[in-house]
Amino acid sequence: MTAQDGSPEVTRLRLVILAALLAVQVSVILAAPMPAGQQTGCLAAVAALAVLQGMLFLRAARNSGLLRTGVLAVQGLATYLPLLTAGAAWPGMGGFLAASVLLVVPGPAAWALSGTVVVSLFAAALALGTGLRDANVIAVASLAIGLTMFAPCRLTDALGQAHSRHAEQAQLAVVRERLRFARDLHDLLGYSLNAITLRAELARRLMTSDPVSAGNELREVVATSREACADVRQVADGYRNISLAQEVASAAALLARADIAVSVEMNCGMLPDKVDSVLAMILRELITNVLRHSSARNCWITAEQTDEHVTLSVANDGVPRTAAVHRHGGGLENLAFRLEAVGGTLSATVRDNGRFHVLAAIASGADAPVGVR
Template identity: 35%
Template structure:
């Protein structure tokens, strides 16, 4: 609610529900060929003013209160039907409100009950065919479509939550693995350094030669530990792209998107591999959230002195100009340019992202 108590649409619906209100023009279609009376204009204005808060309220009201909202909206349509067949638009709005009932079976039951009520009112009140035909045909199609769309949105939100959970758990597992490896790697060497430092301190006054030898051993052990840490970090970096490809397969499989991979064995600098991994992650995220694709093809190959990563799907690509203005695409372009690479888009058949990076990092 706003400060004035007027219903406000949840942000996830965007501006589309306001656009749908244009269908209220059906209520004034009659006046194109029949001059309305002052009383009729006043009653119609009052009805629309009553309907608007009901309509906006239906997007955020609790389900127990949604039934009364649907009923009142339908009664507005049936009440006006003997005088204005355009009131069928109220019944169509009531049918669309059924989509906000869960689970889906309950939504279909309420929609069926609503349409049966329209039939009963038509028989009892001898309503004009222009009203009940429009209310039944368009009301049923709009209601069923809205329920299906609502169920798809719920499935998409559930999938995104599961994806975020998988990514979070994968991050935790990776952190634990790194911590365990660092403990195993450094624990022994640091213990040796500590013991030798204590021994060198004790020998310092009694046997300088022996103390010097212990200090040399400390230096050698520390250098060895530093070398092993560098090797370990290098290993983590080199596993970055392969880990991301494995994660992409897992996430796309969870989204029921077929994954096809064509990967050449390439040895890449850590900086280039990191850029490829980040761009692959962003591309896969966009496919899951927006593309509605059924297949994704990931290719990695070498062309002359370039490492080329291609991510292609058969989903909905959208406008190329709009894609290039998106934050995700801008981030990909910036990462590619930061290492002297190029990123190209092709939306002729689904979406294809092609990343070309030099095999050597450019200064």
């Protein structure tokens, strides 16, 4: 049961509707010219129908198949017995049963069975000699009462389902935002932290032999730390606009400090902002992987653009041929998600020459937000 469906306001509304329709049924029976015993039996049948209908209104009997079947069976007896045993009929006598069938029977069969109830009462009234006009009143009133009771239940059920879907979507949005934040932190800060580590290590080695160069390296450490702080703030904002050309230059300098020879080919010209930012973040993660997970001595960075696609290729040596190209939850998986968000693809292979090669391809006119997941 949803919170909306079981709220006090909804419960009161259903009970008020039930009480109003019960009052109509009772008043019609009391006004009908029938013997006292027959009238008492009809009132008892209506009371039983109302109690059972109340159980369905409050969903007390809609969660158990056996109880649900029992309620329908008893309602059927209370509806047809007065007609069959005493020949008593009143307008709307099948309304409670018709509504119950609509509430508990799934699918299109519910409407067929509910219509059968109304038609059977019409036919039974004619068979008992009540006349066409009175039989028509009994059937139409039963149909009207059934729909009147069914409609608010179906409406509140639909509202409850919509509320549940909205809550699920909100929860999914929170999960996606957490994943975005984690991926951006991994992709952006991993590079900066590796740069800080390399420069700090170099400064430590130069401290005694070349204090001036060591001081320069420490100033670079401070500058990179400030950039990392800015990255964190921009990740929290959900968008990061960085340039591929700047990242290529930065990556080349960082790899050189790690004694890795770099070959760079940039043949992509000016790129759309979204494409530029996505590829720049991908390059950051790939360079981080080169520094962390290989003993590379050479690295090749190539960016090319055609009329339809922009490709970024990063290859490095120093990788065993048996190295895994995929790790669940790792950086390459994050990059694949990031590219998929803008319609791109990522492939990674270890080639026969011992080089680890990653190729990212994205449509030249991709225009999805960088932070979309």
